[in-house]
Amino acid sequence: MPDPQDRQPFDLTRRQVLEAGTIVSLTGTMLPAAALAQPAGPRPSPENGMTVPLSFHLSFRVNGRPTALDVDARTSLLDLLRERLGLVGAKKGCDHGQCGACTVHLDGRRVASCLTMAAKANGRDVTTIEGIAGANGLHPMQQAFIDHDALQCGYCTPGQIMAAIACVKEGHASTPEQIKEYMSGNICRCGAYVGIVAAIEQAAPRIERS
Amino acid sequence: MKPLSYVQVRTAREAIEAFVAAGESARYIAGGTNLYDLMKLGIEKPAHLIDIADLDGANRIDTDGDRLFFGGAALMADVAEHPVVRDDYPVLAESLSKAASQQLRNMATVGGNLLQRTRCPYFRNGANGAYPCNKREPGSGCAAIGGMDRSQAVLGASAACNAVSPGDWPVALMAMDAAIELQGLDGPRVIPIAELYRPPSRTPHLEFTIGREEIVTGISVPKTAAGRTSTYLKVRDRESYAFALVSAAVALEMDGDRVRQAHVALGGVATVPWRARPAEALLRGETLDRERALEAARAAFAEARAGRHNAFKIELGARTLADAIINAGSKSR
Numbered sequence: 358m359p360d361p362q363d364r365q366p367f368d369l370t371r372r373q374v375l376e377a378g379t380i381v382s383l384t385g386t387m388l389p390a391a392a393l394a395q396p397a398g399p400r401p402s403p404e405n406g407m408t409v410p411l412s413f414h415l416s417f418r419v420n421g422r423p424t425a426l427d428v429d430a431r432t433s434l435l436d437l438l439r440e441r442l443g444l445v446g447a448k449k450g451c452d453h454g455q456c457g458a459c460t461v462h463l464d465g466r467r468v469a470s471c472l473t474m475a476a477k478a479n480g481r482d483v484t485t486i487e488g489i490a491g492a493n494g495l496h497p498m499q500q501a502f503i504d505h506d507a508l509q510c511g512y513c514t515p516g517q518i519m520a521a522i523a524c525v526k527e528g529h530a531s532t533p534e535q536i537k538e539y540m541s542g543n544i545c546r547c548g549a550y551v552g553i554v555a556a557i558e559q560a561a562p563r564i565e566r567s
Numbered sequence: 568m569k570p571l572s573y574v575q576v577r578t579a580r581e582a583i584e585a586f587v588a589a590g591e592s593a594r595y596i597a598g599g600t601n602l603y604d605l606m607k608l609g610i611e612k613p614a615h616l617i618d619i620a621d622l623d624g625a626n627r628i629d630t631d632g633d634r635l636f637f638g639g640a641a642l643m644a645d646v647a648e649h650p651v652v653r654d655d656y657p658v659l660a661e662s663l664s665k666a667a668s669q670q671l672r673n674m675a676t677v678g679g680n681l682l683q684r685t686r687c688p689y690f691r692n693g694a695n696g697a698y699p700c701n702k703r704e705p706g707s708g709c710a711a712i713g714g715m716d717r718s719q720a721v722l723g724a725s726a727a728c729n730a731v732s733p734g735d736w737p738v739a740l741m742a743m744d745a746a747i748e749l750q751g752l753d754g755p756r757v758i759p760i761a762e763l764y765r766p767p768s769r770t771p772h773l774e775f776t777i778g779r780e781e782i783v784t785g786i787s788v789p790k791t792a793a794g795r796t797s798t799y800l801k802v803r804d805r806e807s808y809a810f811a812l813v814s815a816a817v818a819l820e821m822d823g824d825r826v827r828q829a830h831v832a833l834g835g836v837a838t839v840p841w842r843a844r845p846a847e848a849l850l851r852g853e854t855l856d857r858e859r860a861l862e863a864a865r866a867a868f869a870e871a872r873a874g875r876h877n878a879f880k881i882e883l884g885a886r887t888l889a890d891a892i893i894n895a896g897s898k899s900r
């Protein structure tokens with residue numbers, strides 16, 4: 358979307374964005390929110406002269422941390438996570454719902470974050486690959502992917518793992534056939550499918566169904 | 568994408584008021600899996616989005632009365648996995664579980680599904696003058712007719728457009744005689760699903776009959792024993808996560824081993840969800856065997872017209888429908 362309107366008012370380096378992501382504060386607001394925000398408030402629309410708010414005040418939880426910021430209403434959840442919050446685990450493969458690389462959990466359910474408008478996360482819980490490891494180490498699904506070499510380049514892997522965890526929780530991982538059907542929304546260009554199915558079979562008994 | 572305003576509303580009345588106040592460039596958004604996608608492609612250009620995914624009660628699923636009821640914002644995944652739908656109306660459940668992916672079914676609504684736009688490659692990939700398309704730019708011509716038309720319709724096409732109606736769920740609903748509940752400026756009304764879709768004729772950009780500000784508040788399906796004797800068979804270029812090349816929704820009312828009444832609809836082959844009345848007529852009163860099923864199925868394609876690369880859909884469609892008829896019939900035993 359090479360629309361100049363899409364650009365942030367300040368040119369932030371990737372590092373600054375990553376740092377900003379780590380300061381999502383305990384009080385529930387992001388410290389650099391003022392600097393990051395689009396100019397908020399009413400702006401005249403070119404169409405009809407109407408006064409409309411073009412940014413949306415978003416307040417939600419990311420991996421358990423309360424987060425609040427203003428977003429351009431066009432922003433996808435994927436771009437918000439990657440470009441504004443420094444959570445670059447979810448990948449952009451197609452940006453059109455066709456590959457699954459951007460899979461995250463919204464209120465515990467798997468969604469394609471590229472086709473989820475960021476504003477839709479308002480008041481809800483988002484979980485990304487960065488948020489699944491426990492205090493005692495990797496999530497069982499992460500470990501299973503390692504054990505079964507369920508990747509080659511790794512680009513699809515965060516999406517595969519988030520989809521796989523949801524697949525088990527939904528109760529759709531009882532047979533290899535069912536796993537294949539309910540994981541079909543995640544494409545692996547490297548063709549690591551055999552390992553992925555084996556990893557899910559291994560991890561399934563260790564993950565609670567919801 | 569153009570600058571955009573976005574509001575979330577709680578009631579249909581609020582939504583309609585916001586829509587009318589915003590004027591020409593307003594659109595409702597539910598899951599966004601079609602609208603937001605088309606915005607990224609530069610095909611849909613709303614300036615105001617009114618989010619109706621969280622209207623109070625709009626995700627209700629009710630199977631208690633003499634009709635099944637699905638709120639317009641009920642999620643595809645939730646309807647597909649509802650125990651009554653899954654066990655007693657496989658044609659409905661399968662049309663949803665075989666559509667898109669679980670990620671998308673967790674986002675997309677059953678109301679939005681009815682109003683999704685075609686996957687015609689020239690429609691989706693031809694914005695900004697790359698390809699003419701009467702649906703995108705009325706009067707510009709049609710790049711698909713005489714072009715790479717493997718995906719295009721063999722039933723219901725006009726000289727202006729041969730784009731396929733992409734949804735699976737509307738095909739199943741067509742076979743089950745569903746009704747669409749609407750709320751507009753003048754209050755609520757109900758229409759049969761067959762009346763929701765316009766044939767392309769000379770105006771393929773006009774796809775639906777409902778008013779721009781009207782909201783699909785619900786979908787209802789009469790409860791019938793034929794639900795159990797039903798199936799949705801979908802043939803795709805790959806085994807899963809693809810739109811239909813051809814699909815068949817079949818529900819049979821049986822009298823012993825004879826068909827009292829067949830309900831048949833086709834997807835992937837037609838410009839609108841396609842009710843196959845000629846097939847239904849040939850099945851009435853018959854016992855089922857492969858030959859009869861195929862004869863009825865061929866009748867459904869008697870009027871089919873192929874282009875350059877899609878003739879295969881006629882034979883594939885007939886065989887798929889025949890298989891679906893046999894599959895559905897085998898559930899009555």
Ligand SMILES: Cc1cc2nc3c(=O)[nH]c(=O)nc-3n(C[C@H](O)[C@H](O)[C@H](O)COP(=O)(O)OP(=O)(O)OC[C@H]3O[C@@H](n4cnc5c(N)ncnc54)[C@H](O)[C@@H]3O)c2cc1C
Pocket residue numbers: 453454455594595596597598599600601602603604619639640665666667668671674675676677678679680681682683733734735736781782783784808809810811
């Ligand atoms: C990769 C991919 C694969 C897919 N595969 C399939 C498939 O195999 N089979 C299939 O059937 N579908 C498939 N789909 C399409 C998907 O099912 C639809 O995009 C989805 O059902 C649309 O619902 P939504 O709630 O997201 O609608 P939205 O995108 O929010 O809206 C779609 C349209 O409907 C209007 N609208 C939405 N809700 C209402 C309402 N209640 N009242 C009035 N207007 C409304 C909107 O204004 C918009 O014009 C696929 C989509 C993708 C991206």
Ligand code: SF4
Pocket residue numbers: 685687688689690699700701702703708709710711712727728729730771
């Ligand atoms: S078939 Fe219809 S949608 Fe496709 S290019 Fe032609 S007019 Fe456009």
Ligand code: FES
Pocket residue numbers: 448449450451452453454455456457458459460469470471472
């Ligand atoms: S990037 Fe979202 S599905 Fe491909």
Ligand code: FES
Pocket residue numbers: 507508509510511512513514544545546547548549
């Ligand atoms: S590991 Fe390379 S795309 Fe899946």
